[in-house]
Amino acid sequence: MTKKKAISTEQIHHPYKPPEGWNAVPVPVAKASTVLFKDAADLHDYKPRDGKGYRYGLHGTPTSYTLAARLCTLEGAAHCLLTPSGLAAITLVSMAFLRPGDEVLVPDNAYGQNRYLTESFLPHWGVTHRFYDPLDAEGFKSLLGEKTKLVWLEAAGSITLEFPDLAGLVAACRERGVLTALDNTWGAGVAFQPFELGIDISMQALTKYPSGGADVLMGAVYTRDQALHDKLNWTHEHLGYGVGSNDVELVLRGLPTLELRYRAQDATTRGLAAWMQSRPEVSRVLHPALPGSPGHEHWLQCSSAGAACLFSAVFKPQYGMAEVDAFVDALQLFGIGYSWAGPMSLAVPYDMSRSRSLPLPYEEGVIVRFAIGLEAEADLRADIEQALVALLK
Incomplete structure (x- = not known):
């Protein structure tokens, strides 16, 4: 007769597993910090991210990978990384692509927290900045210099809602080989498709339209280019950005509407x-x-x-x-x-x-x-x- 295990042991190591075949409209919520491997060889085998494998809950679960995939469809992107807030998404982009001695250009009507990050935080890392008029693409060209590594775009601008000359600004950046990043929270993937305009990186505060309930803080960064995504992904991992599965569930619930x-x-x-x-x-x-x-x-x-x-x-x-x-x-x-x-x-x-x-x-x-x-x-x-x-x- 098999010796009965203690109640606590049985509740942790219970043999029951639900049968396969469950399917429903809502996406099941997978929560985890620890992810279990089938054996030691599986543990030692590198698990690629982006929905292709799992190593630790911080880096993704089936629930968060599902949200990322659906958001890619919304934005017309190939890759998506989730962050704890829209500001975290902005920070991720700036941290991934700016180094001491670099310059970033930011529209004068940018989201206030992006402006504060640029003015008060990035200088500690040796990054300089200038603000530009988003309606003056010709004047903008003269600001692009050898040190300019990143240009932020925002459509429409925060509070005052000027709509920038995206075509002119992006063309000037592409001519000089300068990376462009768009805050597309306002457009939400509905008003226009940023990558069709030649923009390199897009981000959204999922707190806004994708959630829709005024009850979630989350952000996302999108790319089409694999090399850009790899750099973002490396930074994302080392910053320790993660999102809670219950919050992911709420954003998934908001997307259909x-x-x-x-x-x-x-x-x-x-x-x-x-x-x-x-x-x-x-x-x-x-x-x-x-x-x-x-x-x-x-x-x-x-x-x-x-x-x-x-x-x-x-x-x-x-x-x-x-x-x-x-x-x-x-x-x-x-x-x-x-x-x-x-x-x-x-x-x-x-x-x-x-x-x-x-x-x-x-x-x-x-x-x-x-x-x-x-x-x-x-x-x-x-x-x-x-x-x-x-x-x-």
């Missing part, structure tokens, strides 16, 4: 942005699909299929930050908070004079960036209208 949500939020945003142009309190509405908005002609050239869920209103000079803050506080359906592409609409006031190096391409004034959620357009319009009364008090 991504395009539906993108289109719905895009339509509501365009309606509200066009209406906001008629308001006497506002001097300018910034939205790539609006004629007259900075970079509108560039948006038409490459991404007229989509315009995301963001627009910004520049309030007339007589309304200072205190008055605009009162307007934001009076909104009832808009949360006050960062991020976007979730179900709830958001509004955040900004004083752009504190976060730019170059002149703004529009008249000065306090800005409110609106991130439109999934509420009804009529309800959001009525809420903005009632809150505008606060400006006059």
